[in-house]
Amino acid sequence: MGLRFRKSRTAADRHGAPELRQDTSASGRSPSTPGPSTPPDTSVFDAWMASRQSPDGQSMIPSGTPRSFTLQNIKSAIFIAQACSGQMLRLFWGSHPIRMILLLALNVGRGTLSTFRYYSHARILDEARLVASGNVRFKKLSLLIAVDVLRMFIENIFDTFSISNETIVQQSLRYQIEYLQIETRLRLDIPALSTPAIRDLLHESDLFVQSFSGMGAGFGFLSPFDFVHTLTTISEIFSQLFLLYTLSSRGFSWTHAIAVVSVFLPSIFSFLSSFCCQEDTWPHALFSEEERAISERHEQMRHLAYSDNFKAEIMLFGLGDWILKTWAETRRSLAGFQAPPRSSSAAMREFAHSSVLEVLAMLQNIPLALQFTHASLGSVTLYRGAAQTLLHSVTGFRASIRSFYNSLFLLAAFHTAIGLQPILKPKESEKVAYESAMGPEGRKGMKIEARYLSFTYPGREKPTLRNINLTIEPGEVVAIVGFNGGGKSTLMNVLLRLYDFQSGSLYINDQDCRKYDPSDIQRHCTALFQTAAKYTNQSVKENTGVGKVELIDSDPAIAAALENGGARPFVDPLPRGLDTKLEFGGYGSYSNPSIPSDLPGYGRGYAPSQQDRVTLSGGQWQRIAISRAFMRADTSDLWLVDEGSASLDPQAQTEFFERLVRSRADRSKTIIFITHTMSTVRWADKIAVVDNGTIAEFGSHKDLMLRNGAYAQLHRAMPEAH
């Protein structure tokens, strides 16, 4: 299946943009194939993708990179603002309508506060100046000071109220935005999440969400919420302009005209030059493949240094120096990339820019010099205050515009992401409900038929599974064996509908599997993955109960699952029983030496770290994972075990298989298990040998031994087989 986005092969194609329609001709899929994770608002998605093209059109800039001010990008930003503003306004409005209006009004009001402050100070200064001439009017001066104190008091109350109102609105908005983002991440399936363009989309969407909590960095983040603050800046600019106007209207002169114009000159010059000098905002080297590779290596080294998981190997193999050296080298290289040597013309431009700014700032003082003889001290102070605030506000406004410009692209990502749908979900009109199958001799369970099934991981060129042909009857027990990297786990993931296949067919209970909602199939399966999840810092109850969340509070159901999983011997003596929290044996975990680590239990004891939490061994974690899988055994037609018992000792492994088979005494479940241990193969009715992505042999132990092929060879290589 080819991913298609545009007719011509652009950088977007090369980076795996999701297709607008399914390319059925290339994949050989049936028309009933579920739709891809098509962004619902493709025009916003197109604008977002277009903004990620590098200026030469040859590559895509990494997600999270600020966009440059090109004509194309500016057009995209305007389009995004138009297309998404409705949604944003609805979100803003929906959070707290009254508080939202207050927020806008208070932000406008805040901008005028400095004008009152300067005006009040100017009047006090003018009055105080009379002290020198002996004409001091104490009553008036006291009144002015009292008014100023009152102004400060009101300003304080205004600020306090406006900050608390803003916090409430921001928290509410943040909640809504984060909720939508988390919901999207949970809704999407693995194929959607592995599509490079969707991953980038979600990354920028995450940055958008982070910008609401002030956690963003590097993108010049400014959430649309923060943009409300520019209302303060705008109102500040207008109120200072008004102040300057009132100063000049006391007797207009050309010096006042110069005053108003000169106040703006540095800002105007700076504003225009920031748009004109594109080289300053587009460091090409930042996006080269070379830098990306170095940056990745840099991150890897940092991760190695920080993560506890690698500590043992780092110490054992003496990797410390190598990690530090590589980290330092990559860091230096990155610094070189981030600060490319400036060309002499760029340096000259920078010099000219700063000199002009300085001259313009100096020009601002000319009106002061001209007026000094006849203007009052208050007017002079007022002029300086207004001029500086204006400069500051316009500069701040310019920075806000730039940040807001960038946040529009993050908004586009968020807007598109929250509309994404899982790739594997079938169309409502074609969906069928799952029903258990009946097999020969009244056996129940899941029937699986794969025909010429092939699968390639997203972003990979070579298929991992090729022409898989396999029929598993309801109630059958099948062992999958083969060499490392052959594709066994991948086959399990495809059977579980965690991944879709590109060609061939897969029938489950005589129905095309693509007609089922994957969650409908998964509800009837239980699985034990090669690397079982460890819900660290969560209780035994939660670690087990998540196997069937409806029963997470049912102590009897959890106790039964722990019994089946062989976990009770070490769970029962725990100080807080099912409520004891479980920890992974990291190097940072705390051990309390006063508690003996050899508490009675199954096999070796656990290492208690605190009264309410324990650190489990690898095998104990595996028993918890098995218990979790047993939580859903009653309602499952299929058990899939991917070396889930590999960490168990031989006796425990036998017990596990006995329990597994006992749990389907009436042969009411299909069981598929992947194993490298030949002693466990005896539990299987049939064996599939997976080699190099295909099923090399399939049959009973007896048949395959007689065949004397790959299985017989594997079997003979295992000492415990004899």
Ligand SMILES: Nc1ncnc2c1ncn2[C@@H]1O[C@H](COP(=O)(O)OP(=O)(O)OP(=O)(O)O)[C@@H](O)[C@H]1O
């Ligand atoms: N998420 C993934 N993305 C890309 N390639 C993958 C992914 N998972 C596995 N592979 C590749 O698919 C191939 C088959 O891997 P798989 O885990 O299915 O093999 P396996 O037979 O289960 O191996 P083992 O016996 O070692 O567990 C390997 O080459 C592996 O690199």
